[in-house]
Amino acid sequence: MQKILIVEDDLTISTELKEMLDTASFEGIILKDFDNSLNEILEINPDLILLDINIPKINGQILLKELRKQTNIPVIMVTSRKSEVDEVLSMSYGADDYVTKPYNPTLLLLKINAILKRANKPINFINYHNLKVIPAKGIIKGKEEIILTKNEMIILGTLLNNLGNIVSRDTLMTELWNNKEYINDNALSVNINRLRHKLKEAGIENAIETRKGQGYILK
């Protein structure tokens, strides 16, 4: 399980963040000792850090600068300060992304996933049953090659990332909109049906199951 460290002094936010991360099958860890944040972080050695700018003892941006001298752990700056200057400063100190409060939790999870994927070795293909899924080319390869549209690939990619878990329509929709595909509810259903057909063509029946009121699950 991937460890995500929460550096945030507001107790409600940090516990809720931890709950959100835990249910999304990460391991959320809350930083408790702000006196010695830098060493504490290095000791925990997380896979990703959610770093607030306004933390006790030390400014988040300074902490990030110090952190970058020693490690390349991905960092998402989380702050209630909404100004271009803060964002530019954070990015120049080496943050991987910058989110302002109150953030959209679904979007935050997607960003975490995207950054973790980028941080790991780039994946050229994903094995699924006896198929090879190649996101960059938008194809699935079984005995034959089947071409997927951009939307279908985004949906399949998101489902593959959560293989065996329920993915809500909202998550799929957020991921599509995050990729500048502004489709509506009907189009999402159409896309999912087309994807089912293509997977069936490739030899996998009932790959995507519908869970009423909850979302979809890829088996």
Place this chain on the structure above:
Amino acid sequence: MKFTKYLKDIWVVVLIFIIFFITMLSFFIAFKITKELIFAFVITYIIFSTTILLYSYYRKKYFYQTFLNNLNKLDQKYLITELMKKPNFYEGKIIYDAIYEIDKSMTENVNNYKRHTEDFKEYIELWIHEVKLPLASLNLITHNNKTNQKIKKCLEELDNYIEQILYYVRSENPEKDYLIKKHYLEDIVKNVALKNKDNFLYTKTDFIVSDLDKEVLTDSKWLEYIINQIISNSLKYLKEENPYIKITAYENDKEINLIILDNGKGISQSDLPRVFDKSFTGENGHEKGKATGMGLYICYNLCEKLGHKLKIESVKDKFTKVTITFMKNDYYLTKM
């Protein structure tokens, strides 16, 4: 300063001069003084009296004329004390000192208000950052507990209102707390779209985007706020069947235009010229009864500061078309 007007002003002095002249003349005639002497007296008297009058006139004229000229040329009239030379006559000295004192106390007074406003602005910004913490908590709690969607919607509205104060404070203040950088229009539009996604889906409004792969010079946070404001306005006044919002952009050598078009309720012709006025709500606002009339006013101010142009065209019950015009590089190069 005109000489005739000056004479009118000191008519008592002139009158005394004349009375003195007549009295002396009648004395001379009564004592039968020779005509030559009277003539000599008249000439001397006229020369001396006009010299006295002219001298006092020019002395004042020089001071007041430069004073008025400088005042005319000045953009901020209260800076006049910096341009005044201390006059060499008594009356002028009194005025000079008085103006100096008045100006000083006024400046102190204004500075007091400035400090107040500055303090208030800082407090509001701080307050906004503080209030966003519980809002962030609430967002996470609703996410973790799969609560009613209505709560989520209310939270979004709350966030929008808070943003409005933040940008109002930022737009009203003269100092520059923005940063102009290159940004892709499509990225900014994407952030706004994600923010309004639920509202789009809930109202079944189609969001159609094209040709946004253009780079503009702007502050992304401010522009995001502006576009968000325009889109949430569109989403408020939707047509009932097949509503859509289209965003597109086109460019020429000098500028890039971003167009946000909807097929909604539109704005009546009589309201159109006033939509950017502060607190103007118009027909649509009255119908809904919830408008503050601040949104577009703030957008307009922010655009002014960023050097963008904001334009609205509309036909009632047909469409509303908002155009934001961005200048290309050279505009900023010459301005900064």
